[in-house]
Amino acid sequence: MEKGVPIRAISRCISVLQAINRRGSLSMMEIAQTSGVPYPTACRIVQTLLHEKLIEREPARKRYRPTMLVQSLSHGFQESDRLVACARPHIVDLTAKVTWPVSIATRVGQQMMIRDSTHTMTSLTLNNYYPGYTLPILESAAGKAYLAFASPDEQAAVLEAYRRGEGQVDPLTLQYAESGGMFSDIIEAGVATKGRNPYTATPGKTSSIGAPIFNSEGVCGALVLVFFSSSMKMPDAVKQYGDKLKIAAAAISRDLSEPLSRAA
Incomplete structure (x- = not known):
C-alpha cells in the first residue's frame, strides 16, 4: 500500500460504525445514506459488525443500534474521563x-463530540445523543x-481549516467568526447559541445554548442545553x-481545577 493511502474497506467499515453510533438506531437504508457507503457494501459491513457484537438488531423492527462493546474502542482514550466524572x-x-x-462536549478537530448527556433522563428530547455524536464546531452552541x-x-x-474546506460551515458564519465579532459577543454574554440546528439528528427542530467549561489549563469543553425550537424564542431561552x-x-x-487528591 502506498504511504498515506487508506484501505477503502476499513474506511467504509469505520464510516458505518460511526453512523450507527452517532444516531443510536438506524435502518439499513439510513445506514447506507448516512455513512455514504453503497447499500450492498453497507449490508455486508452490518453483518460483520453483528458477528463481532459491536451492533445489534432491535427485536421489534429492522433497525440496528450499537452495543456496549463499542465503548471498548475508547478505553485507551482517557482525556475526557475526569471531565465526565466531574x-x-x-x-x-x-x-x-x-x-x-444537557450534554457535555469537547473538541475533536473541526467537530464537537458529545462525551455525556442526560437525553435518556427526560421526555423532552427528540433523539438520544450517545457519547461519540459529533457536530461541526462553528455550527453548534457547544463549539x-x-x-x-x-x-x-x-x-x-x-478558521484556517475551514478556509481549506475542512468541515461544514455556513459562509456567513465563518465570516462572522473571522471578523472577531462572534467571539467577542459570546465572551460578553457568557454563552453561545445555535437556533434550529440543521446538523442534529432532527435537523431544524432543536436549538441550543452553550457555556464554556475550564480546567486549570484553560477551556476544555462546553456544557450545552437543548430545547425544542418551537417551544420558545432564543432570547427567552x-x-x-x-x-x-x-x-x-x-x-x-x-471541580476540574481542584487537585486530583481533593477531587477524589
Missing part, C-alpha cells in the same frame, strides 16, 4: 431543574462557546436558562 452530577441536577436535556474562549492560536487553526447554565458550567470548572 460533570455528571451537575448535568443530572441541571436537567432535574430545567427538564431539558462556538468553546472556541470563543480558546487561545488565539487554536482559533486561528480552526437565554433569559430563562442562561444563568443556570453558566452556574453549572462554573461548578464543573471548579
Whole structure:
C-alpha cells in the first residue's frame, strides 16, 4: 500500500460504525445514506459488525443500534474521563431543574463530540445523543462557546481549516467568526447559541445554548442545553436558562481545577 493511502474497506467499515453510533438506531437504508457507503457494501459491513457484537438488531423492527462493546474502542482514550466524572452530577441536577436535556462536549478537530448527556433522563428530547455524536464546531452552541474562549492560536487553526474546506460551515458564519465579532459577543454574554440546528439528528427542530467549561489549563469543553425550537424564542431561552447554565458550567470548572487528591 502506498504511504498515506487508506484501505477503502476499513474506511467504509469505520464510516458505518460511526453512523450507527452517532444516531443510536438506524435502518439499513439510513445506514447506507448516512455513512455514504453503497447499500450492498453497507449490508455486508452490518453483518460483520453483528458477528463481532459491536451492533445489534432491535427485536421489534429492522433497525440496528450499537452495543456496549463499542465503548471498548475508547478505553485507551482517557482525556475526557475526569471531565465526565466531574460533570455528571451537575448535568443530572441541571436537567432535574430545567427538564431539558444537557450534554457535555469537547473538541475533536473541526467537530464537537458529545462525551455525556442526560437525553435518556427526560421526555423532552427528540433523539438520544450517545457519547461519540459529533457536530461541526462553528455550527453548534457547544463549539462556538468553546472556541470563543480558546487561545488565539487554536482559533486561528480552526478558521484556517475551514478556509481549506475542512468541515461544514455556513459562509456567513465563518465570516462572522473571522471578523472577531462572534467571539467577542459570546465572551460578553457568557454563552453561545445555535437556533434550529440543521446538523442534529432532527435537523431544524432543536436549538441550543452553550457555556464554556475550564480546567486549570484553560477551556476544555462546553456544557450545552437543548430545547425544542418551537417551544420558545432564543432570547427567552437565554433569559430563562442562561444563568443556570453558566452556574453549572462554573461548578464543573471548579471541580476540574481542584487537585486530583481533593477531587477524589
